[in-house]
Amino acid sequence: MLLLEVLIEHATFSLDRPFSYAYHGPKKVEAGYRVLVDFNHRQSVAYVLNVTETDKAVAVLEEEKGFSIHEILDVIDEEKLLNPELMQLAEEISNAYFSPRIGVLQTMLPPSMKPKLSSLKAPKIAYDCYVELVDASEQDLTDHQIEWMRLLVREKRILKKDFKSPSILKILLSKERVKLAYDEKQRLVLPTFLEQAPKKLTEDQQNAVDAIWNSKEAVYLLEGVTGSGKTEVYLSLSEKVLAAGKTVLMLVPEIALTPIMVEYFIRRFHGRVAILHSELTPAEKYDEYRRIARGECQVVVGARSAIFAPLDNIGLLVLDEEHVESYKQDTSPTYHARDIAIMRGKHFGAKVVLGSATPSLESRARAMKGVYHYLALPHRINEQEMPETTIVDLLNPRNLDRESVMFSLLLRERIKATLTKGEQVVLLVNRRGYAPYISCRSCGHVFKCPNCAIALTYHREDGMLKCHHCDHVEMMPDKCPECGSKYLSKQGFGTEKIEEEAHRLFPGVRTLRLDSDTTKVRNRISQTLDAFRNHEADMLIGTQMIAKGHDFPNVTLVGIVLADIGLTLPSYRSAERTFQLITQAVGRAGRGDKKGIAVIQTYMPTHYAVTLGAKQDYEAFFTKEMGMRKIQQYPPYTYLVSLTLSGHDEEAVVTTIYSLAEQLSKQLEGKATILGPTAPYIAVIAGIHRRVILVKYKKASDISEAITTAIDVLSGKSQIKLMVNVDPYDF
Ligand code: ADP
Ligand code: ZN
Ligand code: ZN
Numbered sequence: 001m002l003l004l005e006v007l008i009e010h011a012t013f014s015l016d017r018p019f020s021y022a023y024h025g026p027k028k029v030e031a032g033y034r035v036l037v038d039f040n041h042r043q044s045v046a047y048v049l050n051v052t053e054t055d056k057a058v059a060v061l062e063e064e065k066g067f068s069i070h071e072i073l074d075v076i077d078e079e080k081l082l083n084p085e086l087m088q089l090a091e092e093i094s095n096a097y098f099s100p101r102i103g104v105l106q107t108m109l110p111p112s113m114k115p116k117l118s119s120l121k122a123p124k125i126a127y128d129c130y131v132e133l134v135d136a137s138e139q140d141l142t143d144h145q146i147e148w149m150r151l152l153v154r155e156k157r158i159l160k161k162d163f164k165s166p167s168i169l170k171i172l173l174s175k176e177r178v179k180l181a182y183d184e185k186q187r188l189v190l191p192t193f194l195e196q197a198p199k200k201l202t203e204d205q206q207n208a209v210d211a212i213w214n215s216k217e218a219v220y221l222l223e224g225v226t227g228s229g230k231t232e233v234y235l236s237l238s239e240k241v242l243a244a245g246k247t248v249l250m251l252v253p254e255i256a257l258t259p260i261m262v263e264y265f266i267r268r269f270h271g272r273v274a275i276l277h278s279e280l281t282p283a284e285k286y287d288e289y290r291r292i293a294r295g296e297c298q299v300v301v302g303a304r305s306a307i308f309a310p311l312d313n314i315g316l317l318v319l320d321e322e323h324v325e326s327y328k329q330d331t332s333p334t335y336h337a338r339d340i341a342i343m344r345g346k347h348f349g350a351k352v353v354l355g356s357a358t359p360s361l362e363s364r365a366r367a368m369k370g371v372y373h374y375l376a377l378p379h380r381i382n383e384q385e386m387p388e389t390t391i392v393d394l395l396n397p398r399n400l401d402r403e404s405v406m407f408s409l410l411l412r413e414r415i416k417a418t419l420t421k422g423e424q425v426v427l428l429v430n431r432r433g434y435a436p437y438i439s440c441r442s443c444g445h446v447f448k449c450p451n452c453a454i455a456l457t458y459h460r461e462d463g464m465l466k467c468h469h470c471d472h473v474e475m476m477p478d479k480c481p482e483c484g485s486k487y488l489s490k491q492g493f494g495t496e497k498i499e500e501e502a503h504r505l506f507p508g509v510r511t512l513r514l515d516s517d518t519t520k521v522r523n524r525i526s527q528t529l530d531a532f533r534n535h536e537a538d539m540l541i542g543t544q545m546i547a548k549g550h551d552f553p554n555v556t557l558v559g560i561v562l563a564d565i566g567l568t569l570p571s572y573r574s575a576e577r578t579f580q581l582i583t584q585a586v587g588r589a590g591r592g593d594k595k596g597i598a599v600i601q602t603y604m605p606t607h608y609a610v611t612l613g614a615k616q617d618y619e620a621f622f623t624k625e626m627g628m629r630k631i632q633q634y635p636p637y638t639y640l641v642s643l644t645l646s647g648h649d650e651e652a653v654v655t656t657i658y659s660l661a662e663q664l665s666k667q668l669e670g671k672a673t674i675l676g677p678t679a680p681y682i683a684v685i686a687g688i689h690r691r692v693i694l695v696k697y698k699k700a701s702d703i704s705e706a707i708t709t710a711i712d713v714l715s716g717k718s719q720i721k722l723m724v725n726v727d728p729y730d731f
Contacts, residue, residue, distance in 0.1 A: 001023065001024045001054060002022070002024075002029065002051055002054075003020060003021075003022060003051070003053075003069070004020065004023055004029065004035065004048050004051055004072065005018040006018060006019055006020075006046035006047060006049060007019075007046060007049060007101055007102040007105075007115070008044055008046050008102065009044050009045045009046065009047075009102055009115055009116040009117060010102070011100045011102050011106060011332070012715070012721075013100055013712075013714070013715035013722065014716065014718075015100070015102075016101055018049055018050070019037075019046070020061075020067070020069050021035070021037055021046070021069060021071065021072045022058050022061075022070065022071050023071065023072050024071065025074075025075065027074075028078070029075045030048065030051055031050055031080070032047075032080030032081050033047075033077045033079075033080065033081070034047055034048070034075075035048055035072045035073075035074065035075050035076060036073040036076055037070070037072050037073060038073060045076065045115050045120065046072075047081075047102060047105055058071075076120065081109060081113055082105070082109075082310070085312070086108065086308065088347070089340070089343060089344065090105055090108060093335060093340070093343075094333070095704075096335075096700075096726065097334055097335055097724070097726050098704075098707055098708070098711060098724040098726065099332045099333035099334070099724070102115060103332050103333060104333050107305070107308075107329070107333055107335075109289075109308075110282065110285040110286055110288075111285060112285075112286045128159060128182070129159070129160040129161070129180055129181070129182055130158065130159055130160060130180070130181045131158050131159075131160050131163050131169065131172075131179075131180060132157045132179055133152045133156065133177070133178055134177055135176065136153055136177075141175075141177075144165075145171060148163075148168050149172070149177065157181065160180065195267060195268075195270065196264075196267040198235065198236065198239070199232055201236060202229065202379075202381065204377050204378070204379060205229050205232055205233050205377065208222060208224075208233050208375045208377060209237055209240075211373075212373075213237065213240055215373065217351075217373040218345055218346065218350075219342060219351075219352045219354065219371070220351065220354065220373045220374075220375055221354050221356075221359055221366070221372045221373070221375065222354065222375050223355075223357070223364070223367075223374070223377070224355065224376065224377030224378075225378060225379070225380060226380070227381055228357075228377035228381065229377065229381045230377060231260075231261065231264055233355075234250060234320070234353065234355070235264060235265070237318075237353065238250070238265075238269070238299060239268070242272070242298055242299070242315075244315060245313070246298075246314065246316070247299065247312065247313055247315060248299045248315065248316045249300050249306070249307070249309060249311055249316070249341070250265060250299065250300065250301045250302075250317075250318045250320070251302060251303065251304070251307060251317070251318065251319045251320065251327070251337055252302075252303060252321065253304075253320075253321050253324040253326050253327065254278065254525075255277045255279070255302060255303055256277070256278065256525035256529075257529070257545060259526060259529070261320065265299060265301050269299050272298045272299050273297060273299045274291055274296075274299070274309075275288065275300075275302065276288055276289075276300060276301070276302030276303070276305070276309060277303075278303060292309050292310050293310040303326070304329065307340045307341055313348065314344060314345070314348040315348070316350055316352075317341040317351070317352045317353070318352075318354075318355065319337060319338055319353070319354050321355070321356055322338060322355060322359060322360065322363055323356045323358055323359055323363070323580060324580075325577070330725065330730075332723060332724070334724070334725040334728070338354060338363070354372065357587070357618070358580055358618050358621075360576070361622065361625060361626065361636055362635055362636045364622055365626065366636070384590070385590070385595060386586075386616055387558070387586055387587075387590045387596035388595070388596075388597045388598070389615070390597075390600070391600045391610060391611065392410050392600065392602070392605075393602070394408065394562075394602060394603050395605075403505070404504075404505055405493070405501075406497075406498060406501060406562075408599075408601055411599045412505060414557055414597065415502075415506060416506065418557040419509060419538055419539075423554055423555070423556040423594065424532070424535065424538055424540070425539045425555065425557045425558075426546060426552070426555050426558045426588050427498060427502070427539060427540070427542075427559045428542065428543075428544070428546060428547055428561065429493070429495045429561045430544055430565045431457075432459075432494050432496075432516060433458060433459045433460075433468075433496055433517070434459055434461075434490065435490035435492050435493065436455060436457045436491070436494060437457075437490075437491040437492045438455070438456065438476075438488055438491070439489055440482065440483060440485055441488065442480065442483050442485035443480060443482050443485065445480050445482040447465055447477075451467065451470050451685060451686040451687050451688075452467055452469045452686065453684055454467070454469060456474070458476060458490050459517065460496050460497075460500075461496060463475065463476050469682050470686040471686075495515045495517075495541055496513070498541055498561060499511050499541050502541065506539075509538050510536070511537055511538070512528050512531060512540050513528075513540075513541050514529075514541070514542035514545055515542050515543040515545065516543070516545075525545070528540075532552065533552055540552075540555075544581055544584075546585075546588070547581055547584040547585040547588065553593075554592060554594075555588055555590075555596070556589060556594050557589060558588050558589040558598040558599075559598070559601070560586075560598070560600045560601060562603075563582055563600045563602040563610050564602045564603055564604045566581065567607060567609065569730075570681055571729060571730050571731075572634040573729055573730075574609075575609040576625060578607075578609040578610065578613065579613045579621050579625075582609070582610065583613050583616050583618070586598040586614065598614070600613075600614050608621065608625075612624070634696075638673075638696040638697060638698060639698065639700065639727065640694060640695065640696055640697075640727055640728055640731075641697070641707065641725065641727070641728070642694050642695070642725045642731040643660065643664075643693045643695070643707070643723070644680065644690055644692045644722070644731070645660070645690065645691050645714075645720055645721070645723075646689065646690045646691075646720070646721050646723065647689060647719050647721060648687060649689075652720060653690070653691050654677075656714070656717065657677040657691040657692075660677075660713075661674055661676065661677050664693065664706055664710065667705075667709070668697075668702070668703060668706050671697065671702040672695050672696060672698075672703050673695070673696040673697075674693060674694070675693070676692055676694055677693050678691070678692060679691060680730075680731055681731075692731050694728075707724060710722070711724070
């Protein structure tokens, strides 16, 4: 019989150890397969870590080991899910991010391959069924049957659905002259683009390519202003890497938002490219994953989770727009794609290129210290001018338009002028929904989420109130539950309200909206962006989604409705986020040959994130913000890890976190600073109370033991859950 050591699908620290099962069946099973087991009287999926053959009886083994060993229910897979490099990576990630191993595997694998029960229902392989010849002898066959046999001899195989006579097929199968064969069907059809010859590189581009190609360094920061031609650098390097027989992993923040990158790669490398796209169906993801694993493509373009693509022999890993926060996962394992790229790069001796016009402070600081090799592309290819920007102070009543709350006089006038010229407008509204705050005009009652105690947002499109922190939704009431008044006021604004205002102020304007509400529908992002690019609308209204690297040549005006929304949130990164958002948004204006303008509305017109963002002055912002981080001892001057405890019983959570803080302070004395415990920004989500401790440290090796101990101690408590976030952005 076989003795299996498996990880159970439940991603908690207390179960993060191997469990033993027996298997007497005929199927093949090895490390890296999934099996179905009974765990605590529940059917669960488990991932096999290790298989040993033994002659001993189960009873003997149970006696020896001191626990009972059950037979598995079934073997799920027919081949290994992960190759040795990825298995080792899973181990590394589990250690670096203090994450249960099974949770890491669930993160790394596509939906239908995840080791968990729900994934077994996810669509997996679509098959084409073929009829194939086994034995061409015509003995004992009727003429009709022989006719089919001869056809098969010529064709070798025929699709079963094209085999017009089921009765003949049945007989041929029973006589074992033919058999059925199943072939995986490739469902994803990539768009075809004409092949494109490489552009002649500019001197700057050539220097960057040579510097990376000829150097022995591992990680490069490619800082190139928008329009400096970073993509051509990635393409040129990819070509060299492929010519050397190696593979390329190209990451972008979100495929649907940057279709142009996919287009460039397909044009240059054709059938060698696989795309891992968030809008793919689970079956399509599975197909692409398998195609990559089989070595059928050598270039993978994808978003964050594509960093786990099963490419072998990687020669180059690129993160475009490396500063974008969507590269960081905020659930366990709380990895950043940049760090995983560096881990995989090290394994393969590959080059890692981080590209951005406005690098994250961490990356730029590392480049300044020589940890990353710094390269710059300081010029725009077409010497295009940067857009002209104006900051509008919303505190000054003279700037306001009496007919509108959100559109200042200047913004309204500029929009009108732009629309008159037949050019397009992008409006950035960093909040979705209609109104973030509903209250009763008579008694002042505010509608709050019953779980999180924060104000509910009114969504007009579906007439509901929604919580933006948990998934609570309720119907918009027609009267106040406290006093019965029918006068409810919708305060503040979100994308829906701005769209409504735009129609009132600019009659006849054609608008499109893009936020996470509209993108619940598959392919909606790309459809909306295509429609806007084809000028089917005059105005695109959306959240930060629209600020990313799109190229809309006819957009000459960008309006930021309220630039400082993010600045009021308690995060050490709020200035950096605001700066990034403004520079990215402003950069959308005037990408074609027409000059762009940008209008930035704010209540904080003198805040450095706003003024420097408007000027697109990265250097000045970097210097200023590094100074702030140094004073407050935040990254990149330190590293952070947050430990969040959560549970239904608030008192238990509080008591536990205080003793945890005390224990950590003792263990980490002189090595790290412990901040808290405090209540996080949102202290209750869905009835679960939360408290957080922040550990600031300089060296990971100083703290890992203490954190591991904390995990061990707490894994015994079933009522309290611990979440460890390495390099958290919010806490
Ligand atoms: P970035 O990503 O740095 O903002 P892109 O890679 O989008 O810049 O390049 C900006 C524009 O310049 C694109 O339209 C691209 O096709 C063009 N371009 C890039 N390199 C060259 C080159 N060597 N010669 C001509 N055009 C180029
Ligand atoms: Zn009321
Ligand atoms: Zn809520």
